[in-house]
Each structure stands twice: as structure tokens, then as C-alpha cells.
Amino acid sequence: MSTLRPSPITPTVDFERDGVQHGFLRLPYSRDxxxxxxxxxxxxxxxxxxxxxxxxxxxxxxxxxxGPLALYEIARTLDPKQxxxxxxxxxxxxxxxxxxxxxxxxxxxxxxxxxxPGRPDGTVTEKIADYFQRELLPRADIVFDxxxxxxxxxxxxxxxxxxxxxxxxxxxxxxxxxxFSAPFSMRMTEIDxxxxxxxxxxxxxxVFVTTELGGxxxxxxxxxxxxxxxxxxVLRHAGIVxxxxxxxxxxxxxMPSADCFAFAxxxxxxxxxxxxxxPVEDGQVVARIHPVGRTGQAPxxxxxxxxxxxxxxxxxxxxxxxxxxSVLAVAVG
Ligand SMILES: [Zn+2]
Numbered sequence: 405m406s407t408l409r410p411s412p413i414t415p416t417v418d419f420e421r422d423g424v425q426h427g428f429l430r431l432p433y434s435r436d437x438x439x440x441x442x443x444x445x446x447x448x449x450x451x452x453x454x455x456x457x458x459x460x461x462x463x464x465x466x467x468x469x470x471g472p473l474a475l476y477e478i479a480r481t482l483d484p485k486q487x488x489x490x491x492x493x494x495x496x497x498x499x500x501x502x503x504x505x506x507x508x509x510x511x512x513x514x515x516x517x518x519x520x521p522g523r524p525d526g527t528v529t530e531k532i533a534d535y536f537q538r539e540l541l542p543r544a545d546i547v548f549d550x551x552x553x554x555x556x557x558x559x560x561x562x563x564x565x566x567x568x569x570x571x572x573x574x575x576x577x578x579x580x581x582x583x584f585s586a587p588f589s590m591r592m593t594e595i596d597x598x599x600x601x602x603x604x605x606x607x608x609x610x611v612f613v614t615t616e617l618g619g620x621x622x623x624x625x626x627x628x629x630x631x632x633x634x635x636x637x638v639l640r641h642a643g644i645v646x647x648x649x650x651x652x653x654x655x656x657x658x659m660p661s662a663d664c665f666a667f668a669x670x671x672x673x674x675x676x677x678x679x680x681x682x683p684v685e686d687g688q689v690v691a692r693i694h695p696v697g698r699t700g701q702a703p704x705x706x707x708x709x710x711x712x713x714x715x716x717x718x719x720x721x722x723x724x725x726x727x728x729x730s731v732l733a734v735a736v737g
Pocket of ligand 1: 554
């Protein structure tokens with residue numbers, strides 16, 4: 405374990421210094437157009453004395469925008485006089501993917517959220533993951549990672565945490581979700597949690613909170629407002645930023661089993677039969693996939709395997725076998 409080489413990433417900021425610093429996590433990356441070049445990942449540190457540390461990230465996937473829109477703004481506007489402790493902001497975690505507007509990195513096709521714990525001697529994406537795993541996560545008390553649906557999914561706006569074996573850790577995470585005050589709050593289940601940043605933070609005992617705030621490879625006025633207000637609420641809730649939490653009503657949702665996910669079994673053109681947030685009965689057709697290679701073919705029906713509401717849907721008009729078509733969730737509380 406201790407034989408891992410040091411991270412090749414050099415921060416241009418000092419995480420122990422008071423005040424506001426705007427700098428970079430500089431990762432050497434030799435390539436055709438820059439022999440001794442680097443990937444320059446923007447980072448902001450706002451620190452005021454001792455206290456808890458929040459680690460805030462967006463752009464874990466490069467085509468999700470509410471997080472970066474909230475975090476570039478908070479980096480620009482947060483006054484250290486409002487802060488007790490430290491806020492570390494990385495608005496575009498997978499920076500090469502963010503610049504390309506793609507989910508995964510154009511350099512190595514790395515999906516940041518499947519690359520943890522990363523490798524100091526791996527690909528560019530693995531090196532970034534390793535830096536978070538060994539240098540940034542250990543500094544943090546609370547870890548907040550923004551997501552949205554990206555180009556291929558769209559979600560009802562929710563803040564989320566996972567059910568955890570450590571119930572004290574779980575309670576702290578759900579309290580932070582409640583403070584975020586998104587229209588929906590989710591007890592989240594993952595399709596496969598291996599390699600996720602979430603899992604890395606949770607296994608380190610951190611309070612980990614995430615979101616899904618929309619999607620389609622863009623953002624909406626409402627979802628950006630939710631993101632900006634919510635992250636300030638979480639920092640206030642944690643006692644890191646002064647001021648009261650601006651609470652609003654949130655509807656808690658649960659993903660009780662893998663039955664909440666539906667996947668396409670054929671290629672085709674998708675027709676959603678239910679819109680986001682609408683109720684769905686067990687057995688109801690939530691989407692139809694129309695074959696397009698010839699006329700006269702019946703569509704494939706995607707039926708709900710549980711009752712609930714539509715929390716997420718496939719976004720583009722065309723669908724491929726294996727694509728996630730819909731995610732259902734159950735309103736609780
Ligand atoms: Zn994402």
C-alpha cells in the first residue's frame with residue numbers, strides 16, 4: 405500500500421493559507437501540441453482559520469453544468485469573512501472532459517466517477533482520481549459532488565445521499581441533503597458503486613452529498629438557482645459559512661430496489677409516455693421504442709416494474725439497446 409509513488413499533480417495554491425486563492429492543480433501531460441505541457445485544473449481555496457473543511461466539485465462528468473455554474477460563481481463571490489474553516493472548490497473535476505463538453509475524458513476516455521481510487525502512474529483521469537483520493541478527500545469533513553444527467557439523461561431536480569452501514573455518517577449526510585432544499589431529496593441506490601468518487605469518500609468516513617439536477621447536456625434557470633442556493637445552504641448547515649439555511653419544502657424519494665431502473669432491449673426511436681415527476685403505476689407503459697428500419701413494426705413497450713414517479717428518463721430521441729430508459733422513485737415521508 406505504502407509503495408504508491410507521489411501524485412504527479414502540483415497545486416499552485418496553499419491549502420493551509422487564509423484568504424482567497426485562485427489557482428490550479430497542475431498535471432503534467434506531454435502530447436503532440438505541448439511537449440512539456442500540463443493539464444491546468446482550476447481550483448479555489450477560501451480559508452479563514454480553523455474549522456471544518458468542505459470539498460466542492462462539479463464537472464466530475466464533463467457535460468453536466470449546474471455544478472460548474474454554481475461553483476465558479478461561489479469561487480468568485482465567497483468572502484473569507486463569511487467563512488469559518490476552509491472551502492476547497494474544484495468546479496470542473498474532469499477538466500479535459502469539461503472542456504470537450506463530454507461525459508468522459510477525450511484524452512483517455514476515462515469516466516472520472518468509475519476511476520477511483522485512481523493511480524498515480526495511470527492515465528490522466530486516473531491521476532486526477534488518485535489526487536482526490538490521497539490528497540483532497542483526507543482534508544475534507546464534508547464532500548459535495550454536483551451531477552446532472554448529462555447529454556443522455558434528464559432528472560427531476562434532487563439532492564441525494566446513500567444508505568450507509570454507518571448510521572451516524574448516514575444521518576449527517578441526509579441532514580445535509582435536507583439543508584440543500586432541492587424540490588426532491590433522494591435516498592439513492594447505484595446501479596454499480598465500484599470506482600465511484602461517492603464510494604471513495606464514504607469509505608473514508610466522509611459526509612458525502614451529491615445531486616442530479618436536470619440534464620440533456622445543458623442547464624435550466626430553475627436548476628441553476630437550485631444549485632446556487634443549495635450549496636450555500638449546505639455550507640451554512642455545516643457551520644462553514646455564516647447565515648441561516650434558507651429551507652424550503654422537499655419531497656423525499658426512495659429507490660427501493662433495482663426494479664426502479666429500466667433498460668432498452670432494442671435500438672430505435674423513443675417515445676416517452678410519462679413526463680418527469682409524473683406518477684406511474686406498476687405495469688404501466690413508461691416509454692415505447694419504435695423500430696425505424698422499416699414500417700409496419702410494433703414498438704417495444706417499456707413497462708414499470710413498480711409504482712412511483714418518473715425521476716429520470718433517457719434524453720436523446722434515439723435509443724440503443726442497453727441504454728437506461730427510465731428511473732422510478734417512490735415518494736416517502
Ligand atoms: Zn454525472
